[in-house]
Each structure stands twice: as structure tokens, then as C-alpha cells.
Amino acid sequence: MEVAVQPIETLVVVDDRERLAHALRLARGFALFFVRCNVPAYRAELVAHLKAQLARPVVEVDLEGEPDVYPAVARAAGSSAEDAVLFVYGLEHHLPSGDPERAQQTLRALNWRRAAYQRLGRPLAFWLPEYALAMVAREAPDFYDWNSGVFEIEVPQPQREALLADALALPDEAEASLPVEEKRARLRLLEGLWEEYRGESLAERQARLQVALKMARLHESLGDYSQARRLYEESLHIAEELGDRAGVARVLHNLGVLAQQQGDYGQARHLYQESLRIAEELGDRAGVASLLHNLGSVLQALGDLAGAKACYERALGIWERALGPEHPHVAIAVNNLGLVLQALGDLAGAKACYERALRIDEAAFGPDHPNVARDVNNLGRVLQALGDLAGARECFQRALRIDEAAFGPDHPNVARDVNNLGSVLWALGDLAGARECFQRALGILRQRLPPGHPYIRIVEENLQRVALHE
Amino acid sequence: MDPIYPVQTVDEAYHACHPDLALEAGDPRYIPLTSVRGGFDLPVTITNNIRRTPRGYFHQQLVTGHRGCGKSTELKRLQARLRETKYFAVYVDAEALLDLGDVTYLDVLVALTQELEQALRGENIRLSSSLRENLDRWFADVILTEEQRRDVERTLEADFGVGPQVPALARMLAAITGQIRSGSYRRVEIRRQLEQNLRVFVQRLNELVDDARVRLTRKGWNDLVFIVDGLEKMHYAPLPDGQSTHSALFVAHAEQLKSIHSHVIYTVPISLVFNANLGDAFPDPTLIIPMVKITEPDGRTLYEPGRKALFQVVARRVDVAKVMESEDLVWRLVEASGGSVRDLMRLMRLACYGATDCIRATHVETAIRELGREYDRLMQDDDLDLLIFIAQERRVPGNERSARLLHLRLVLEYQDDSGRWANIHPALRLSPRLKDRVGA
Numbered sequence: 001m002e003v004a005v006q007p008i009e010t011l012v013v014v015d016d017r018e019r020l021a022h023a024l025r026l027a028r029g030f031a032l033f034f035v036r037c038n039v040p041a042y043r044a045e046l047v048a049h050l051k052a053q054l055a056r057p058v059v060e061v062d063l064e065g066e067p068d069v070y071p072a073v074a075r076a077a078g079s080s081a082e083d084a085v086l087f088v089y090g091l092e093h094h095l096p097s098g099d100p101e102r103a104q105q106t107l108r109a110l111n112w113r114r115a116a117y118q119r120l121g122r123p124l125a126f127w128l129p130e131y132a133l134a135m136v137a138r139e140a141p142d143f144y145d146w147n148s149g150v151f152e153i154e155v156p157q158p159q160r161e162a163l164l165a166d167a168l169a170l171p172d173e174a175e176a177s178l179p180v181e182e183k184r185a186r187l188r189l190l191e192g193l194w195e196e197y198r199g200e201s202l203a204e205r206q207a208r209l210q211v212a213l214k215m216a217r218l219h220e221s222l223g224d225y226s227q228a229r230r231l232y233e234e235s236l237h238i239a240e241e242l243g244d245r246a247g248v249a250r251v252l253h254n255l256g257v258l259a260q261q262q263g264d265y266g267q268a269r270h271l272y273q274e275s276l277r278i279a280e281e282l283g284d285r286a287g288v289a290s291l292l293h294n295l296g297s298v299l300q301a302l303g304d305l306a307g308a309k310a311c312y313e314r315a316l317g318i319w320e321r322a323l324g325p326e327h328p329h330v331a332i333a334v335n336n337l338g339l340v341l342q343a344l345g346d347l348a349g350a351k352a353c354y355e356r357a358l359r360i361d362e363a364a365f366g367p368d369h370p371n372v373a374r375d376v377n378n379l380g381r382v383l384q385a386l387g388d389l390a391g392a393r394e395c396f397q398r399a400l401r402i403d404e405a406a407f408g409p410d411h412p413n414v415a416r417d418v419n420n421l422g423s424v425l426w427a428l429g430d431l432a433g434a435r436e437c438f439q440r441a442l443g444i445l446r447q448r449l450p451p452g453h454p455y456i457r458i459v460e461e462n463l464q465r466v467a468l469h470e
Numbered sequence: 471m472d473p474i475y476p477v478q479t480v481d482e483a484y485h486a487c488h489p490d491l492a493l494e495a496g497d498p499r500y501i502p503l504t505s506v507r508g509g510f511d512l513p514v515t516i517t518n519n520i521r522r523t524p525r526g527y528f529h530q531q532l533v534t535g536h537r538g539c540g541k542s543t544e545l546k547r548l549q550a551r552l553r554e555t556k557y558f559a560v561y562v563d564a565e566a567l568l569d570l571g572d573v574t575y576l577d578v579l580v581a582l583t584q585e586l587e588q589a590l591r592g593e594n595i596r597l598s599s600s601l602r603e604n605l606d607r608w609f610a611d612v613i614l615t616e617e618q619r620r621d622v623e624r625t626l627e628a629d630f631g632v633g634p635q636v637p638a639l640a641r642m643l644a645a646i647t648g649q650i651r652s653g654s655y656r657r658v659e660i661r662r663q664l665e666q667n668l669r670v671f672v673q674r675l676n677e678l679v680d681d682a683r684v685r686l687t688r689k690g691w692n693d694l695v696f697i698v699d700g701l702e703k704m705h706y707a708p709l710p711d712g713q714s715t716h717s718a719l720f721v722a723h724a725e726q727l728k729s730i731h732s733h734v735i736y737t738v739p740i741s742l743v744f745n746a747n748l749g750d751a752f753p754d755p756t757l758i759i760p761m762v763k764i765t766e767p768d769g770r771t772l773y774e775p776g777r778k779a780l781f782q783v784v785a786r787r788v789d790v791a792k793v794m795e796s797e798d799l800v801w802r803l804v805e806a807s808g809g810s811v812r813d814l815m816r817l818m819r820l821a822c823y824g825a826t827d828c829i830r831a832t833h834v835e836t837a838i839r840e841l842g843r844e845y846d847r848l849m850q851d852d853d854l855d856l857l858i859f860i861a862q863e864r865r866v867p868g869n870e871r872s873a874r875l876l877h878l879r880l881v882l883e884y885q886d887d888s889g890r891w892a893n894i895h896p897a898l899r900l901s902p903r904l905k906d907r908v909g910a
Contacts, residue, residue: 014836019823026484026822108571108705112651115566137847141878142570142703145537145812146489148819150844 017046020125020151021053024085027123027148034136034150038129038192040089041163042155047087056083063090069106070113077120085123092132098224107139114143130195155196164193168210176221177411180448183218190215202242209238209247216254223453225262232258246287249278253291260298261454268298289318289329296336305344312337328364328371331357335378347386354379370413373402377420389428396421412455415444419459426462431470438463475499476789480825486787487818492542495550499786503540503811506776507760508885513548515757517555520695520733530728531735532720532752534702534743535759536879538812541737544759545699548735557733558691560589564737565700569651573704573715575723576664576671577650582696582730583675584643590682591640595689598681605674606639612663614645618656668726676731683732695733702737706877708870716742716873724751740883741873744866760885761809767864767884767891780804780814788818795830806838808882808896817841842900848878854903857881857894861908866892 023033037043051058059080066072073088080086094106117124128136137144155163167189175186190211197208216231232255239247256271272295279287296311316333323329338353358375365371380395400417407413422437442459449456475498477486486499493500504511516531523529535541545561552559560582564570567581583605590597649656664671683694707715713722716739720727727736742748743756763776784790784800794800803821807814820837821829849857856871860881866872875881876892883892898904 014824014832019836022823022825026481028485104571108569111571111703111705112565112569134847137844138850138878139705141848142537142565147844148489148816149823150840150847152843 016151016153019149021050023149023151024050024054024123024125027085029121030118031123032117032147033123033125034133034147035125035127036130036133036150036152037127038195039155039163039189040192041189042159043089043127045159046153054085056085057081058087059084060087060089063088064093069094069109070116073117073124074120077122080122085125088124088126091126091128091136095132095135098227103135104139107135110136110143111140114146129192160193160196163189164207164211167193168214172217175218177407180222180450183222187215187218190218205238205242209235209242209244212238213251213254220258223450225258229255229258245278245282246284249275249282249284249287252278253287253294256294256298260294260301265298265302269295269302272298285318285322289315292318293333293336296340300340300343305340308340309337309344312340326360326363328361331360331371331375334360335375338378338382342382342385347382350382351379351386354382368402368405370403370406373399373413373417376402377417380420380424384424384427389424392424393421393428396424410444410447412445412448415441415448415455415459419462422462426466431466435463435466435470438466475787476785477787478789478792480793480822480827480829483788483793483829484819484822487815489538489812489816489819492546495547500543501779501783501786503762503779506762506779508758510757512544512757512759513551516548516735517551519754520552520557521555523733528731529733529754530752531754532738532748532756533735533759534738534740534756536740536761536810536876536882537703538810538879539759539761540811541702541759542699545697545735545737549697552695556690556692557695558589558686558693559695559697560585562696562698563700564698565703567647567651570700570703571705573701573719574661575719575726576661577647578698578701578727579672579675579730580643580646580650580664582698583678584640584647586679586682587640587643591637595682595685597678597685601677601681602637602639605678606642608670608674609642609646612667613660614642614649672726672729679731693733695735696730697735699737702739704739706739706741706874714741714870714873717745717747721745721747721751740876743883744868744872746868758883758885760890761882762811763884763886764804764809769864769893776809777801777804780807780809780811783811783814784818793828795828799829799831799834802834803837806841806896808893809884810879810882813841813897838897839900841897845880845895845897846901846903848880849898849901849903851903853880854907857898857904858907860892861894864891864893
């Protein structure tokens with residue numbers, strides 16, 4: 001008998017929310033469920049709904065911050081009613097993408113302890129995002145294989161859009177100065193949205209591009225450059241597919257900044273030049289100016305001071321023409337020109353630049369603005385180079401006062417000012433004062449930046465240098 | 471209380487179809503599937519092999535099959551049959567005793583010792599106290615100090631209910647496997663010590679085994695057999711030297727696994743079936759429990775005896791006429807299972823969700839769709855070409871990537887009188903990534 005095995009058709013399928021509710025009603029004793037929910041913010045809403053529907057207690061366990069998975073689940077099971085269902089959240093925190101060894105440990109433990117989970121005698125529903133679910137499926141196959149259902153919950157359109165708007169609302173600059181924990185929380189939301197926006201429509205792909213860019217920025221500000229690069233590359237790919245030339249230019253620009261931060265100046269130069277070509281084609285004057293500005297700084301780092309100077313002068317020209325000679329952007333360009341002149345040994349020229357920048361910013365923002373602090377800082381550095389240590393100290397102290405008032409005592413800018421003050425105190429021979437400054441700077445940076453960030457290293461080295469002389 | 475099978479309602483059907491419980495010997499739900507998957511009866515075959523082994527020799531048998539194919543059910547039947555024929559069969563559940571994410575032959579040997587000690591105690595057979603003390607002291611000197619042991623025991627009591635009422639050696643063994651299993655930093659140290667003293671360790675172990683065999687014979691037993699189940703679930707990972715964790719245990723350390731003075735049956739990962747060196751290490755052919763054959767190797771011509779047997783697997787548990795809207799729905803699930811009993815059970819469970827009075831076509835299709843999603847999740851993009859090759863050629867090339875696909879049940883093995891073949895899991899044919907490339 002030759003009968004073709006029937007193709008599996010697409011019928012009207014039963015909604016996963018409904019199936020999940022039914023599964024939770026049916027389960028007796030041990031049962032294992034996985035609920036894929038990419039967005040914890042939406043999960044709360046769904047769980048509240050489920051609890052109202054279910055005629056049995058629901059015990060929620062959040063694994064975030066728990067040292068280990070099984071003990072936390074066992075504890076919750078032990079103190080729960082016999083007919084309780086356990087909702088387990090946050091397994092993904094034990095599967096960090098940046099720490100494969102730890103993730104492997106978690107997965108192995110799930111696999112070998114599955115009988116122990118069974119002995120808990122409660123239905124367990126693990127709520128987790130897609131990437132974590134895929135890891136469990138592939139790397140803890142025996143645990144996963146015991147499941148009595150994997151439910152894929154998609155965030156409904158209106159909620160999803162509200163969450164996206166929320167995630168994109170804060171400008172990058174404001175986001176960059178959030179505490180580390182808040183940045184991580186935002187990243188998690190974005191990761192969830194990244195999984196949710198998988199559709200092929202133009203709107204979905206545009207949303208995806210925005211989400212990827214935002215995630216990249218956050219990783220960058222957390223000092224996790226490899227993740228940031230991966231996401232920028234992903235963004236580049238989407239922007240290219242969308243034919244979004246301005247988007248491509250912007251991503252190339254960001255990739256250039258990233259390469260520069262990582263010290264890969266050759267690559268940074270190449271990326272800026274590519275981006276510059278597109279921005280010039282598109283007639284994007286503002287983009288051209290800011291690219292020239294960055295290209296200047298990378299050329300400077302490569303030792304091409306003349307090239308850097310030319311770039312800054314061009315950027316300055318564009319801004320002066322477009323924005324007038326007293327615009328804060330002009331102050332930025334003048335500042336950089338100052339930096340390259342300083343590097344060329346023209347300290348007087350540099351000093352003149354910083355003083356002009358300071359005048360512009362004081363007029364534009366008043367005497368207590370963070371931009372003023374930046375100018376004063378630069379001025380302090382050139383004064384220090386000119387041997388005017390007292391003048392330099394005064395500058396750094398003023399910068400510090402401004403930044404403390406503007407950002408509070410624990411901001412990275414404060415750390416910068418304190419570090420500079422430390423270096424001038426060190427030059428003045430005040431080792432104790434210098435050490436105190438470096439220690440304070442280090443304390444702030446360790447709190448605000450992820451371990452291993454380059455700034456932390458710089459300050460650590462300063463501190464070591466002091467220790468060597470004490 | 472057990473329900474009366476076959477059950478009559480959707481809710482009971484859900485409970486009757488457990489994907490995660492191996493049936494104990496004698497369960498009313500048991501359906502013999504031997505004739506529809508290669509034709510040999512595992513308990514009979516192995517018991518005969520052991521009985522025919524001349525005195526002074528040991529039968530060493532490897533058994534494999536896909537996750538959820540019914541291995542444990544068969545091995546529990548084997549244990550029952552061996553006991554009936556007066557072989558003292560010790561069932562070792564490697565999964566419960568070891569860390570299958572990271573397992574070495576040393577861990578296996580310790581686990582065998584632990585289970586033997588416990589099984590004999592259960593039978594009120596006392597091993598020579600001097601041998602027990604010797605081994606205990608040796609462990610204390612070389613492996614775990616008293617203090618470390620007490621430390622571990624506290625966790626064991628809380629976690630596994632091993633209390634102070636059991637003898638010193640048993641506590642020591644439980645402490646050592648506990649340390650090995652929990653992946654503690656001491657694991658590395660324990661293994662290093664065992665490895666450095668391997669000869670002595672195996673000798674002490676065998677003294678204990680020999681003593682046990684003598685005492686068992688006195689009680690009327692023919693001999694001792696270890697059935698080591700669960701090792702096939704060990705974590706799969708490629709190693710830098712081109713081997714894998716699987717071949718490292720069963721090929722590179724076969725001699726150590728065979729060094730025990732007893733008949734022994736090990737379950738091995740199915741991925742190793744294609745490892746040419748396994749046959750050198752274990753000369754008796756590996757017994758494979760394949761999937762139930764539901765079509766001929768062409769994948770299209772239906773094989774009625776296999777399909778009917780799987781239908782019965784459902785019908786023994788569930789009153790099809792009462793619970794399913796139509797009998798056709800069961801045939802549909804049988805097809806989608808690819809001949810995997812585990813997946814058939816899971817599909818039944820999934821089909822219960824959303825069903826109130828009975829399971830209808832929409833529930834069955836939803837269940838199949840979900841299984842498709844699950845398998846899609848297991849598949850990586852760079853598996854695609856190999857899966858297409860297997861779907862076309864119906865055979866598995868012997869390489870490490872194929873091993874992974876077999877391990878995850880993305881590829882299923884079948885067997886009949888004409889030989890062995892393979893195919894991709896039917897649920898994979900739903901994947902958007904494969905659908906257009908392999909056909910329905």
C-alpha cells in the first residue's frame with residue numbers, strides 16, 4: 001500500500017494563553033512547563049490574569065539575585081500549599097550570555113537535578129525569554145524533554161507599542177548616565193522587544209533597527225564593546241536591507257566611535273571615512289561636521305596631527321557658518337582644535353582655543369553648566385602643561401564644583417574632575433591629597449562602570465603610581 | 471490510587487499520558503513493541519547472553535536508543551527477568567547519582583560501588599567487615615577527610631535524606647558521589663586522587679565485588695549483574711582533539727569500565743553507534759532500541775503493524791471512542807510522533823489543552839504545531855544541510871554533527887530485518903526553515 005503521509009496543514013490553532021491556563025488547571029503533582037515570554041513587563045499583566053482565572057494558589061519565585069536555581073525553587077515549593085503551581089522567573093539571569101561557563105553550569109545542574117525537581121511534586125512553569133528557552137532546549141535536553149507544554153506568549157500589539165515607545169523615550173545621552181542596574185533593566189526590556197519584533201513588515205523592521213541601536217548604545221555605555229559591535233553590525237544589516245542610507249551612515253559612525261574607544265584607530269578612520277562619504281552625498285551638513293570632528297580625533301590619535309587639525313578646522317568652518325560663531329557646537333570644535341594644537345606643542349594657541357570655548361559656553365549656558373566644566377578642565381590641563389599648577393588646580397576645583405552640583409557626587413564626570421585634580425596635586429607634591437582624589441574617582445567608576453572598563457584601569461594606574469612614591 | 475485504564479475523560483487522558491515516567495515491570499499500560507522495532511526482545515536477549523557466558527568470564531553489553539524510546543522500561547523488565555532467573559541484578563540510575571553534564575569513568579565506578587553496597591544491605595547480605603572498613607579507610611585517607619565528609623553529610627541529609635543510621639562506608643560513598651555530582655571544587659581533587667590511585671581503587675572495589683558474589687551464591691543467586699541506566703543522557707560536547715565527551719568515556723576508557731568483576735550492562739549515547747572504535751572496545755554488538763517503524767524506509771509506504779502497536783499504546787491508556795472525536799486523530803498523532811513513544815505521549819498531553827468534552831481535530835493540529843515549534847528550536851541553522859541530506863539519503867553519516875542530531879532526536883533511527891535506516895523527525899518538516907527543502 002502506497003499512501004502519502006499527509007502534509008500537516010495549518011488549521012485554526014488554539015491560543016497559547018488559553019492552552020496554558022488549561023494546562024495549569026489540569027496539572028497534578030510534578031509537571032514541567034515552559035512559557036516563553038520575552039517581556040517581563042507584560043508577564044506581570046498576564047500572570048495577574050491567570051491568577052484570577054485559576055482556582056489554585058500560584059507561588060511566584062524570582063531567581064534574579066538568587067545564588068542558585070534549585071534551592072530557591074525547592075524553598076518555594078516546600079512552603080507552598082499542596083495544590084500550588086510554581087511560576088519560576090528569571091532563569092535567564094543564571095544563563096548570562098557574557099559568561100558561558102556559568103550558563104553551562106546552570107544548564108548541567110538543571111539536567112542532572114531534574115529528578116529532584118520531580119520530587120518537589122508541584123507543577124513548575126518556567127517563564128523565560130526565547131534565547132534562554134533555546135539554551136535550555138539544546139543544552140539541558142533531558143530536562144527540557146520532560147516538558148508537558150511550551151507556550152509561546154506574544155505581547156499584544158498595543159502593549160508592545162507602548163513598551164517600545166517607553167524604551168525609546170529617553171535620549172541616548174540621558175540614558176548613558178543612568179546607574180548600571182537601570183541600564184541593565186532597560187537592556188532586558190529591549191532584548192524582549194528584539195524578540196517580539198520579528199515580523200517582515202516595514203514598520204516591524206524599522207522598530208527592530210531602533211531597538212538594536214538602542215541596545216548597542218546601552219552595551220557601549222556599560223563598556224561591553226563586543227556586544228555593542230555585534231548589535232551595531234546587526235543594525236547595519238537591517239539599515240542596508242531597508243535602503244536607509246542615513247541609517248547606514250549613522251551606524252557606521254557609531255561603529256567608528258566604538259572602534260576608536262577600543263583603540264582600533266585604523267578601523268575607526270575607515271568607518272568614519274565611509275560614513276562621511278554617505279553623509280556628504282546626502283548633503284547632511286550636521287552629520288559631516290560631527291564626522292569630521294571624530295575623524296580629527298582619530299587622526300590625532302594616529303599621530304596625523306596635521307590631518308586632525310585640517311578636519312577640526314573644516315568642522316569648525318561648517319558650524320560657524322551654519323550656527324554662527326557663538327554656538328555651543330563651535331565651542332566643541334574650538335575645544336578639539338585646542339587639543340590638537342596642544343599636541344602640536346602650540347600651548348599658547350591651545351590656551352586661546354579653550355578660553356574662546358569657555359567664553360561661548362559661559363554666555364550660552366551660564367557659569368555653572370557641565371559644558372563649562374569641560375572647558376575649564378581642558379584649560380586646567382594646558383595650564384598644568386604650561387607649569388601654572390595653581391591655575392590648573394583652580395580650574396579642576398571649579399569643574400568639580402560644577403559637576404557635583406549638576407550630577408551629584410557619584411557621576412562619572414565627577415570622577416574625571418577628581419582624577420584630574422589628583423594629578424595636579426601629585427605634580428604639586430601633595431601625595432596624600434592625590435591619593436584621596438584617585439581613590440574617590442575609582443570608587444565612583446567602579447560603581448558606575450562595569451569591571452574592566454578602560455577608565456577604571458587609568459585611575460587604578462594613577463593610584464599605583466602614588467603608592468610607589470609614598 | 472491508580473485509575474482504571476483505559477481512562478474515559480480528557481482530564482484523565484492527560485494524566486494517563488506521562489512523557490516523563492518509565493513504566494515499571496508489570497504495568498497494565500505496557501505494550502510489547504519489540505516486534506515492530508527490530509525484532510529482538512531486550513530482556514530475553516541479554517538474559518540469554520549472560521546465561522551462556524562461561525564461568526570466569528563476564529558479559530559486557532552496551533544498549534542504546536533515543537531519549538524516550540523506552541530504554542528504562544526495557545531495562546527494568548530486564549532486571550525483573552534476571553532476578554527471576556536468579557541473577558542478582560543491581561539497577562544503577564546514573565542520572566540520579568552522577569552529574570551527567572560532566573561524568574568520568576571514575577564517577578561510574580564509585581556509583582557502582584555505592585549501589586552494590588545499598589542493594590546488598592537491602593537484601594540483608596553483610597559484606598566482609600574488614601573489606602568494608604579497608605575501603606572506607608582508604609577513601610578517608612586518599613579521597614575525603616573526616617571533616618570534609620561531615621561537611622558533605624550535612625548537605626546530603628537535607629537534600630537526599632541520607633541519615634546517620636546508615637553504615638560508614640555507605641555514608642562515605644554517598645558523600646563522594648554527592649561531591650562529584652554537585653560539581654563542587656572538590657570534584658577535581660577527588661577525581662585526581664582516584665586516578666592517581668586507580669589500580670588500588672579498582673582492586674579494592676573488585677575485592678568487594680568478589681566477596682559479594684561469593685555471599686550471593688551462598689544465598690542461591692547465580693551471579694551479580696550491574697545494569698547501568700541513564701549514561702546515554704550524558705552531556706554531549708565536542709572536545710578539542712576531535713573526539714567528544716561521549717567517546718572519551720566509552721571508547722577511551724572502555725578498559726576501566728570493563729575492569730569490574732561482574733556482568734555489566736551500560737546504556738550509551740546513540741551518537742556512539744557510528745563510532746567505529748566502539749566495536750573494538752566492546753566486542754559484543756551494541757543493542758539498539760530503535761524507534762517504532764511506522765513506515766518503510768522510503769518514508770511513505772505505511773507499515774501497519776508498527777502503526778497499530780502505537781495506536782495500542784494510546785488505546786491502553788485512553789478510551790479512544792470516548793476521548794477522541796474520531797479514531798483518525800490518533801492515527802494522525804502516531805504519524806507525527808515519528809515512532810517515538812515519548813513524543814506520542816507528549817502529543818497526547820498537548821492535545822488535551824483547550825479540549826473540554828473531547829479532543830478534536832483543532833486540538834490535535836495545535837499539538838502537532840507545538841511539537842514542530844519545539845523541534846525547530848533545537849535546530850541550528852548550520853544543521854540544515856545535514857538534515858536535508860539525511861531526509862534524502864535515509865542514512866546518517868558517521869560524524870560528530872550527526873551525533874548531535876541523533877542526541878537531540880532531530881534524526882530518528884529505525885531498524886528491521888532488512889537493516890537500519892534513519893530519517894528526520896516528522897515534526898521538523900513543519901519548520902519554516904526546512905519545509906520547502908525536504909517536502910512534506
